[in-house]
Amino acid sequence: MKNMYRTLAVSALLGSLALTAYAQDFKAGFVNTDRIFREANSAKAAQGKLEQEFSKRERELVATGKALKTASEAFERDAPTLSESQRVSKQRELVERDRDFQRKNREFQEDLNARKNEELARVLEQANRVVQxxxxxxKYDVILQEAVYVNPKHDITDKVIKALNNSGK
Structure with a gap:
């Protein structure tokens, strides 16, 4: 029985030594994709492209929203002096304008989100090539993109951003 315990202890010791030796050769890194999306030149260029592409529609929506608010305030102010048919007609018109505004706003957000996802996918594809x-x-064995905790010594995000910025030049 003593021999069996001794054999198990020796086996456990040898196993832990083998794991320790393997762990010393294992090299892991971490990349913060949020930082890449904020700091990489290609991500900034994509953001600028989106702003340029959607700024006109956004300005139009803001102007439409202000005009609708002004019309609504005027209706509230003038409603007591209007006849019943005028009040109903104006109210229908405001409801229709608001519905149209809400639809255009929804379409704008959907279009913006779709294009943003396209642009971020391109940036992520470039970043993944650079990470590789x-x-x-x-000679990293594994690179993680999401983790609960990462020791800063394993964070290679700065290297990736620098390489991304240099590859764009």
Whole structure:
């Protein structure tokens, strides 16, 4: 029985030594994609492109919203002096304008979100290529993009952003 415990203890010790030796060769890294989306030149260029593409529609929506608010305030102010048929007619007109405004606003948000997802997908694709290049060059075994906690010494986000910015030049 003592021999069996001794054999188990020796096996456990050898197993832990093997794991320790393996763990010393294992190299892991972490990339913060949120930072890449905020700081990489390609992400900033994508954001600028989206702003340019959608700014006119946004300005039009803001102007329409202000005009609708002004018309609604005027209706509230003038409603007591209007006849019943005028009041009903104006109210229908305001409801229709508001419905049209809400529809246009929804379409704008949907279009903006779709284009934003397209642009972010391109940036992420570029970033993933750069991450793979950095991982191969520096012999990483694994690179994580999401984690609950990461020791800052394993964070390679700065290297990836720098490589992304240099690849765009």
């Amino acid at each position: 290049q950095v991982a191969e060059a520096e």
